């Protein structure tokens with residue numbers, strides 16, 4: 001009998017500056033107050049731009065004024081806040097539950113749509129896209145929250161309306177949303193009705209031990225506190241296996257979907273809105289992090305949007321620690337999961353589902369892009385090799401973006417030259433190959449603290465390629481991005497699985 005596995009979870013305290021510790025100082029900067037004068041300014045985004053940042057790290061923050069609907073970006077160094085640069089930027093925070101519920105109330109009070117919503121089987125739901133803001137000739141912008149209406153009794157089964165946040169005016173056909181549709185896709189109604197208690201730590205330190213041997217030691221952020229302008233799912237940091245660093249950070253900052261012939265969308269999704277799934281166990285550090293006594297069950301298992309928990313669920317299944325959460329973006333539902341096996345193998349996973357909507361019965365492709373900041377063996381000097389049948393392993397010298405080639409068994413490995421230890425990245429059988437919209441399957445980049453996501457591109461496509469500019473990656477601190485592409489067509493044969501992701505297997509070369 002091997003020794004039993006024990007899992008410990010404790011709150012993790014950031015060692016460096018955070019948005020909440022700096023909020024007052026940032027909002028109080030004269031250059032910020034000049035542009036942001038409303039009564040409720042808030043730091044909407046904050047990040048340090050350097051690994052293992054010290055007291056004078058460079059940072060970037062966004063301060064948002066929800067009343068004037070204006071935002072500024074603040075960039076500078078922690079040691080010299082007064083010297084920070086401030087400039088106006090466009091920023092549209094996602095509608096929270098309260099704002100969305102207010103929009104639904106406005107629709108219920110509307111002369112035409114109110115009665116429709118009272119009918120049997122009718123419902124109001126969060127659609128895509130979440131906002132349909134209107135820009136006026138004078139440059140001011142009205143925030144418009146979209147509301148999806150399902151009216152099963154009529155020819156029009158779904159329509160998306162807008163509600164102007166400042167006065168509750170209903171806009172029957174806002175620009176930029178799909179036309180009213182006779183399609184009624186997916187029979188799962190949106191629920192999202194599990195408790196959402198406040199409190200609980202932003203992040204936790206998790207340890208997996210076999211007997212007295214520590215296998216895994218890492219920090220986990222729930223999706224709600226994950227990094228990136230659109231969040232990045234369940235996020236891992238400082239991942240050590242048997243006392244040696246493997247990953248500095250691992251997350252999925254880019255998520256989008258494109259429909260064949262653009263019959264809906266395309267949409268850039270977000271990965272920080274948690275929804276309900278089933279997780280049975282205890283919450284050792286408060287809400288949001290649950291240690292399970294049985295396997296968590298998501299919408300992919302239950303075909304239901306209901307559940308008893310939101311946040312991150314941990315479960316050891318006998319050979320691996322599973323780290324599971326479920327996300328919503330409009331009508332989409334995503335399962336974000338990491339499996340950390342006792343033997344050192346790492347399996348990033350993403351699963352795709354949806355609740356009632358007018359789009360997903362049309363053929364579409366989901367794209368998810370993981371950012372894997374590998375620091376194998378604790379060293380930041382790593383190397384990437386690419387394998388092909390004809391040529392064997394070839395070192396990658398310069399930043400590059402690559403596509404899969406199953407015929408030549410193409411795969412990649414990240415190696416610490418000092419020790420020969422590394423990880424092979426084997427593409428998943430279900431991971432597809434990039435089309436023009438998917439861009440590519442793998443990127444090798446020099447580590448840059450400013451390149452943790454692709455920002456706010458004006459289109460929905462992934463813009464990781466903007467970071468490929470010929471820098472050396474041989475023996476450098478490097479980052480691998482990996483894309484998976486899931487073709488979803490309910491009219492075609494059912495896919496073998498609704499889950500994608502590569503395998504990262506430890507090797508010694």
Ligand SMILES: [Cu+2]
Nearest residue numbers: 352360366488
């Ligand atoms: Cu789909």
